[in-house]
Amino acid sequence: MTERHLLSGVEPDPARDAGHPEPPPRVGFFTDTSVCIGCKACEVACKEWNAIPEDGLSLTGMSYDNTQGLGASTWRHVAFIEQTVPEREAPEQAVPEPQGRTQLPLADGTSPAAPQEAGESTRWLMSSDVCKHCTHAACLDVCPTGSLFRTEFGTVVVQEDICNGCGYCVPACPYGVIEQRPSDGRAFKCTMCYDRLSAGQEPACAKACPTESIQFGPLDELRERAALRVDQLHEAGVSGARLYGEDPDGGVGGDGAFFLLLDKPEVYGLPPDPVVTTRDLPAMWKHAGAAAASLLGGFALSFALPALARRRGTR
Template sequence: MSEERVGFFTDTSVCIGCKACEVACKEWNALPEDGLSLSGMSYDNTQALGASTWRHVAFIEQPAPAPAPAPAPTPAPTADGRTQLPLIDGESGGAAPGSEMRWLMSSDVCKHCTHAACLDVCPTGALFRTEFGTVVVQDDICNGCGYCVPACPYGVIEQRPTDGRVFKCTMCYDRLGAGQEPACAKACPTESIQFGPLDELRERAALRVDDLHDAGVAGARLYGHDPEDGVGGDGAFFLLLDRPEVYGLPPDPVVTTRDLPAMWKHAGGAALALLAGVAVSFAAAGRGRR
C-alpha cells in the first residue's frame, strides 16, 4: 500500500436509522433501487447487504433491558419465630413485563478484511487490494464464477441475477483517489459512520466505549477492531450495544481460506509421493524386461 490504510468506524449508539447512508451510496454509485414493498422487518426494506445494496441499515427491535433489581430486604421473623421468605415475582433476567421496546440500529457494510478470502479465491484478479487497504471488485474483469460468494465469512458478496457478476462496497474508491471521504460517511447526520486512518479510528472507538461504560451502558463493545481476530481485523468495524449475533454478525469470523497453505502443502506432498511411486513402478518394469 502506498497510502495510509483507511476505514470505517460505525458507532451504532448514535445511529438514528435515517438511511441517509443508503441513499448516498446508491446515488453516488448509481445502484439499482430495492423496491418499496414491505419486507415484514419493521422499517427495513433492503433487508441485507447485496449486489445492489452496499450499505444496509438494520433495525433490530427488542425489549429494553430491565433495570437491575433492588437488593432484597432482609427477611424478618414472624410472630411465631419462623422466617418469612420473600415472594418471587416472575423470573430473573430479561425484560420486565410491560417494559418498553428499543431499536438497535446499525449501518452495515463490507468489512474490507485484512485477510480477505475473496481475494484468495478470485481466479481472474477482479478483486484487488487498493493502495488505501480496501478491497474492490473490478466488474469489467469479473467472470461471474461466484467463488468469492461462499468465501466471504460475513456473507457480504452477492451475484447480480442479470449476469452473475458480483458487486460490493468499494469504500468509494473513486472519491478516495480525489481526496474525498466516502459518500455514506459524508451524508451521515449524526457521525455514526466515521471515516479516516484506521489506527486513529481504533483509538477513538476505544475511548468511546470507555465513555459509554462510564455512562452505564454496560453492553457497549467493539466488533472487528482487533488485528488478532480470525480475519486480521476489519477495515470497517463497529461499536455495538449487544452481542454480534443480535445484529446478524458472526461472533467469531474466520478467514475461510486459512487452511489453503496447509492443503496445498499436503497436496504437493501427495503429488510427489505419487510421482515417486510411478517412477519406481517404471523402473521395476524396466528391470523385469531385461
C-alpha cells in the same frame, strides 16, 4: 519487511504489500451503532452516488427493513433490531439520553420510556452494515481475473468490467457481503467510494450521516477513537458496548470497516468469530503435495518390487 501476499496473521501495511510503493495512510470506517437513528441516509447516499439499481421498494415484514442485508445492489444496509429486555436490565443496556433532550409524553399521557408490559422494556438496536474491506480479503485472494484489487488506501474494490462472473468470491467472503447481480452474473460490493477517495473526498455514506454514526478517516486514528468511546459507554453504565472487527490479531487481520456494538455480533447478523477462508490454503497445498508424493511413491514401488522379485528368481 512484511512478507508479500500473506494470507493470514498481522499485516501492518496491506497497500504496500499489494504493490503500492508509497501508499497514503490506510483509511476505513468506524460505525458507532449507539448513535445510529436508522434514518437510512447512508443507504440513499450510497445508491445515488454509485448509481446502484433499486432492490427493495416494499417493506419485508421484518421491522422497518426493506433490503434485509448486503448484496450486489445494497452496499449499505441499515438493520433494525427490536428487543424486549427485563426492566431491571434496561438501565444497564440502554444508551443514556443526551444531555438536554426533552422527552415528550405520548398521546395517552404515558411516558415513551414506559414498558408496555409489567417488568419488561423495549429497545431498538440500529446499525449500518457495509463491506469490511478486510486486511486479508479472501474474495481478492480467490479472484482468477484480477477484478478484485487492493487500492493504495488499503480498501478492496471490484472492477466490474473485468469480472467474468465466476462467483468464486461469493463463498470466499466470511461475512457474506459480496454477491453476484442476477441480471448479468457479475459481482458487486462497496468500493468505499474509491473515486471520491482519489479526489480527496470522504465516502458518500459518511458524508450523509447526520449523527456521525459512520465515521471515516485514518484507520489507526479511528481505532483509538473507538476505544475511548467504548470506555465512555462503560462508564455510563452500558455494559454491553464492545468493538467488532478492529483487532489486527483477529481472523481476518482486522477489518477496514469495524463497529461499536451494544450486543453480541449474532444479534446484528454478524459472525461471532470470522476467519479468512483462504487462511489454510498453504497448509492444504502442502498436505496435497505430500499426498501426491505418497501416491507416486506407492505407484513406483508397485512396479519396482515385482521387478526386483523377478531378478532374484532368475539368479
